[in-house]
Amino acid sequence: MSAATARDAAAQQRAALIADALAGLTAPRKTLPCKWLYDVEGCRLFEAITRLPEYYPTRTEIGILTDQGAAIGAAVGPGRAVVEFGPGDGEKAALLLGMLVRPAAYVPVDIAPEWLEGAANRVSLARPGLPVLPVVADFTASFPLPARIGAAPRLGFFPGSTIGNFEPEGAVAFLRRARVTLGPGARMLLGADLVKSPAVLEAAYDDAAGVTAAFDLNLLHRLNREAGADFDPGAFRHRAVWNEELERIEMHLVSERAQVVHLAGRAIPFAAGETIHTESSHKYRPERLAELAGAAGWRVAQRWTDPDSLFGLWLLDA
Ligand code: AVI
Helix, strand or coil: CCCHHHHHHHHHHHHHHHHHCCCCCCCCCEECCHHHHHHHHHHHHHHHHHHCCCCCCHHHHHHHHHCCCHHHHHHHHHCCEEEEECCCCCHHHHHHHHHHCCCCEEEEEEEEEECCCCHHHCCCCCCCCCCECCCCCCCCCCCCHHHCCCCCCEEEEEEECHHHHHHHHHHHHHHHHHHHHHHCCEEEEEEEEEEECCHHHHCCCCCCCCHHHHHHHHHHHHHHHHCCCCCHHHEEEEEEEEEECEEEEEEEEECCEEEEEEEEEEEEEEECEEEEEEEEECCCHHHHHHHHHHCCCCEEEEEEEECCCCCCEEECCC
């Protein structure tokens, strides 16, 4: 990317951040889209979250892939091109590709080229000779697969329970678009977190070391840095709460006192105790996941879980 193109992209991103912040912070219930949590510092903090003792999803999903890899590989079947939506560091893809029979290609898809490079390198090392075809695209919208993927049947891979960060309608829309992108005969391996005790969930999203709190509060630092806002992050605190009715963990930033924050020429008042809803992480019962997948045109073929039923991996058929 040339320096001018990079500057244009940064300016566009800043304008989108300001537009989202103004819309969200002037709504009757203040909210910010969770995608803005992931700047460089947010990504670093999220990586740290995945290693916390309280945050079970990452290690549990890796445990399922490791312990039940042979069964998963046999169920998926041979000769598939794996298309991963948001590959992170490529660790899970490397594990999955290690257990698949004659995979045809690996296609990591992400809007951030730096993530793609890391994942592509990791998979190339783990599976030498496998065609690796990275795609820079926003996978929450439609995008074309590279022509070089050929006619091999596709396996979508969407681990990490990232599906849970969508609202239910958004999850169905994503799954429907993915089915169309992957084409006829596609399968999908989907990782999703299961409903469990609120105490376990709330600890996972409000850890003792305060890493998740720092991850959440970084959003205010980001608005100060990139949108010229004047948040006092010390006047807000992180809260994670289980919403029983909607079966989701919500992250909120709670205003510790009445205060006014300025952003893009607007004065935004906060009452003491008022919150900004920064992220929802939906948790699923198997029947609910099957319902969402069904609404998007997928059928559940198989499901694997860990011995404590914390997390699930679903194999879906188009
Ligand atoms: C990225 N996503 C699946 C994480 C989750 O568990 O919902 C984001 C996260 N937020 C706080 N901790 C982790």
